[in-house]
Amino acid sequence: MNVLLLAANRQSFSNVEAIGLNLKQELPDLNLYFLNTQELYKQYYALDHQITPLQISLKKKTTSSFYLSGWLGKIRMVLATRSAIKKTPNIFDVVIAGDLGVLEYLAISSIQRDSQVYFIQDAILLWKEKRDLKKKIRHVLYGFKSRFSKCDLLFCSGEVTRKNLISSGAEPTRTFAVGIPRFDEVKYSSKKPKGSYTLLVIGEAYSWHGLSELEEKQNAFFEFIDEWGRNNDVNILVRKHPRDFNEYDYKSIQFIDGTKESLQESIAKCNVTLSYALPSTVMFEIVKDRIPVLYIKDKDVDYRKMECNEIFFDLFYWIDDYNSLNFSHIQKALEFRYKEKNIEQFISVQDSSHNIINKIINDIASRNE
Structure with missing residues (x-):
């Protein structure tokens, strides 16, 4: 055969x-x-x-x-x-x-x-x-x-x-x-880095899909989080999507090539993962394995049209706007616990x-x- x-x-x-x-x-x-x-x-x-x-x-x-x-x-x-x-x-x-x-x-x-x-x-x-x-x-x-x-x-x-x-x-x-x-077979380590906090941003390949407006928003967010990390003594990692061919140059952000490092390795380096605008499949997998996620909404996305939107925001700690981000949000994301029955609607645990x-x-x- x-x-x-x-x-x-x-x-x-x-x-x-x-x-x-x-x-x-x-x-x-x-x-x-x-x-x-x-x-x-x-x-x-x-x-x-x-x-x-x-x-x-x-x-x-x-x-x-x-x-x-x-x-x-x-x-x-x-x-x-x-x-x-x-x-x-x-x-x-x-x-x-x-x-x-x-x-x-x-x-x-x-x-x-x-x-x-x-x-x-x-x-x-x-x-x-x-x-x-x-x-x-x-x-x-x-x-x-x-x-x-x-x-x-x-x-x-x-x-x-x-x-x-x-x-x-x-x-x-x-x-x-x-x-x-x-x-x-993916297993994420529960051990977290010691010392100063590290955030892992899950990058998206918006330009690949022709979503230029969202790409501009993501670039603006990178600029914000780059300065925010320096001002708050927080290490910022950005995991580039395998189909993101852009070159970035920021003072303090460390970019991770998603084709050369596994997601498990990236996750092991951070205390909290951070996702902005459109939710990714990787984000749901991370949540399923109880890795803390801080989700930042985009005011231009109509979440009401999303399937099962009534339980979507019960899966992680979230804020409305990245300009309001402060250190207490990191702490709350670390403490957040979701209802297991809700994640099953999005990704089966079998x-x-x-x-x-x-x-x-x-x-x-x-x-x-």
């Missing part, structure tokens, strides 16, 4: 790799292949020796996402992805996708005959998908169907994300809230890899009967 692992970023790669290698333990004759659409953006991964890479070749690499590239750039990426699929002589029996955008959808379309397709949604989806012009154009590329139409089973973090996937076209009976595989593997094996078996 030939299995194609398909992913477009480091986080989703971790998910499909974990599932692929666990699946191979159950089915030793299985052959694993990996197509990295992120290779277009100078992102590479060290593969397990049991996984064969498929190469996407472009003479010119880019640091822009597919969706922000011009039409010529988009066409080059599509052709390069299809070429990578056609160069392999293998027919794939199973596709395990960690992303499902245009490139991944076209890759699956290029190989799908009787292939079974399983999709693992990495990000926690808090808002319903908007039907803007770009989404309508993609809908045409998907053949006027949901992008999930080719998926046999879909897996996601929790019920909040499951509801939003279903509202975007996922089949309810084939969509399961099971957690996120890449977090299954062993997601085990559940996903069982469902995939059962689905494969049912097709072969």
Whole structure:
């Protein structure tokens, strides 16, 4: 049996790799292949020796996402992805996708005959998908169907994300809230640094998504927290998102390359993690493992439209505006305790890899009967 692992970023790669290698333990004759659409953006991964890479070749690499590239750039990426699929002589029996955008959808379309397709949604989806012009154009590329139409089973973090996937076209009976595989084995140290306090800011890649206004706000926040840290004798670390290609120059902020240091290592260096504006999937994982989080709201974000907004702010200590930040907020974040039943709505605490593997094996078996 030939299995194609398909992913477009480091986080989703971790998910499909974990599932692929666990699946191979159950089915030793299985052959694993990996197509990295992120290779277009100078992102590479060290593969397990049991996984064969498929190469996407472009003479010119880019640091822009597919969706922000011009039409010529988009066409080059599509052709390069299809070429990578056609160069392999293998027919794939199973596709395990960690992303499902245009490139991944076209890759699956290029190989799908009787292939079974399983999709693992990495990000926690808090808002319903908007039907803007770009989404309508993609809908045409998907053949006027949901992008999930080719998926046999879909897996996601929790019920909040499951509801939003279903509202975007996922089949309810084939969509399961099971957690996120890449977090299954993550254990955070309860030991905290001694001496002066250290804050870890979780950075976002807003420019990657074309969110220039939010990028400007994040830069303004970096300027504020840089000065605030110096004035309050607090060490400031910023963990850069793997897709943040910006260069920063601040007097006292230490930037951490998210591609070179694990989240566990970053967390071990701080007393409190700090998140601003839009919540990230990493933030929920940190909260789940009872690591203190201070969340700073953005006045321009309409949190009322967020799924389960009534329990969202019960998960961590938060303030309305970073300009009001003071040392007492750090202390209160350290003392804050959330209700465990609330976090389950966003990210399941069960062993997601085990559940996903069982469902995939059962689905494969049912097709072969």
